[in-house]
Each structure stands twice: as structure tokens, then as C-alpha cells.
Amino acid sequence: MTQDNTDRPRRTNNPQAMRGKILDVAADLFQRQGYNATSVQDVVRAAATTGGALHHHFPTKKALGLAVIAERVAPEVDETAIRPVATASSAAAGIRNVFNGVADTLERNRAVTGCPLNNLALELSLADADFREAVNSVFERWRIALSLRLHSDRPDMDVSRAHDLATLIVASYSGAMAMAKASQSAEPLRACAVQLETLMS
Template sequence: MRQKRTNDPEGMRRRVLDVAEESFQARGYHASSLGDLMAAAGVTGGALHHHFPTKKALALAVIEERVAAAVDQTWIAPVRAASSAREGVRAVFEAVAAELERQGFVRGCPLNNLAHELSLADPDFRIALAGIFAGWRLAIADKLRVDRQAGRDEGTDPERYATLAVAAYSGAMSMAKTAQDAGLLRDCLAGLEQGAPSSQSGLVERRRRRVLPRPRTL
């Protein structure tokens, strides 16, 4: 009888963050109890407390490591890689809408979900979340500045467009989550592109309002 236990600090920390990220999204911060998280992650109280002294510390880690990464992966990287800012925004809207329709239910935007619940609850939360929003907007605005240097989209103000794009996405996702209808994202994108200047906006296909098959009973 040897080795009853194998210490794996990074792995255990990762497992806890995985479970916490998931639960905070699905149930929210206050509705997620540490007991549930411990059970779901297969972690004891001692281990959890060792890596995250308080629930707040855990949430802060989720925000700074997971939520920020999600925004990076979903939005910032695709926009940077796109041919233009507008095209990047369009592509992300459509990619997310398609993914949600495939999933069959809408869980909402990770950043906005936590932002609404925690922004007013604690200044540390608020600062961390506000920083992610700012980085998100900055990435879009920077991309648009590059476009303008190339002579494209000169009638568009970068900061304003970035704010509008982020706001439209956040709000559309909020509605889509409440209505459990990913089509609202497509409607919002269509409205966004409708007002686009100097775009050969041909017939954008009429929205197909599809009732999501799995309305997510919690």
C-alpha cells in the first residue's frame, strides 16, 4: 500500500475553476454553493480552501482567467484575424448564433452574466469586469483604425462603433437568453449591417425564426 494520494496542485486548481466557471454561468455566483462545487469537482473543503481562501477569490480567478480568455477566444482573436472590423463583427455574430442553435439553448454571455450580478456587489469584481469590457472594445476599435488607415470605412468613428458592436452583442445575447431564441442575435446583426455605410448590402436573407428544440428545463 503506497501512495494513497497524488498531489497535483495545477490539476486540482484547474478542475475547481472548470466547475466554478460552469456553475457561475448556469446558476450564477450567489446561487452556486461551495458545497455543490466541491462535490462536482470531487474536491474536499481543505483543498478548495488551500487554492482559493474565499469564494470571492475563486470568482475573481474565474473572471480573470476564464471569462477574459473566453472573450479573447470568441471575440478579440477572430476580429483581429478578420479582413475588416465590420466583417469580424459579422462573423462572430453569425458563428455564435450558429453555435447556439446547434446547442439548442442559450446560456448567455459569460462576461455579461457575471457583470450584472457582481458589478455592484464588490469593487474588485467591478474593476476586473470593466477591464475585460474595455479590452474587448479596444480590440474592435483598433481593428477599425487599421481599416481607416487603409482608406476603408472612413465615415465610422472607431470608439463609437466598437461600443455599439459590443453593446449590441451583449444586449442581443441578453434577450436571446431570456427568450431562449438565438435568432435575436441574427436580427440584431441584420439591424447593425442595415445601417452600415458604403456597404453593398444586398438582400440580407430574411430571418428564419426557428423555435429552439431544447428549451432547457432547469
């Protein structure tokens, strides 16, 4: 006789969903209060999970931090800073849209917590070589993508100049975000957008 299983409770455990939730929560906490000021227990509480569940996916806090950089920070840079430039009518238009778009978001949120990549770079790059390499790889990918788009727009532009100009754009964004965080104003981003567009015209 076959037993009817329709009344049995279905398994609701979803390890991958929990892993994603832990990453989302950790990324938010690292952004708002910093990596060093955030304890594993802070993440456990905010994710409404257990220490065992967290350590199943991330054996150490460092493993969690590196995963946040690779799986949350890097995709955010791609979505907010790389793809908009790659798909814009020109590099100049894309860069203007990136700076002003982020400024618009900051003003809607009425708070500036800074660039996640910048925050982690400043906090962790000198403390740990693995963190430094992870953060630098995101910066480098960003810079290379910009350099390629700049050279695509202007084939006559020397490759080394395109690379240097890409470095200036990334540095301008990072510096403007730091100033915006300190002043709690999006004005530095808008000022840099204007000057970069003038420089590239």
C-alpha cells in the first residue's frame, strides 16, 4: 500500500537562499558600520539565522568579507558604473549619467554612506593582502572597461592615454564619493560630472 505524502510538511530549508540572505545582510552591515565593527553575531542576528548556518557557507569572517566583495560589491560596480558607460551613446554621456545617477540616488535616500568598494578599500587594503587583491581586482576591472570604451570612442587616442583617463575617472568617482560622505551632499559628484564631460569633449 502506498502512503499518501500530501499531508507531510514540505521541506522549506533553502541553503542557497540563506547564503544569499547572509551576503545581503553582511554587505549592508559592512557598508553602514564597517567590516571591523561588524561581528559575525551581528550578521547572524540581522539575517535571522544561526551561527552554524553562517559557518556552513562561510567558515570565517574573512571568507564572508571576500564573498561580499566578489558577489555583492563587484556586481554593483558592474551594474552602476561599468554597464551604463558600455551601453551609452558615448563614454562621456555614460560617465555623466553614472555620476548624476548616483547623485540622484543619494539625494533620494537623504544619506550618503559612501561607495562600498571605496569603504572596504580604505578599511582593509593595508590590513590584509587577500582583501587588497580582491578590492584592487574590482578597481582594475572597472578601469580596464572604461579604458576600452574610451579607446573605442576615440581610436586615435593612445592606449596609454585612455588608460590614464580611465584612472582619472575612477579616482574622481572614488574621491567624490568620499567627499559626498563627509559632507552628506551629492554636490561633489555633480561637480566632477561637469568637469569630466568638459575634459572629454
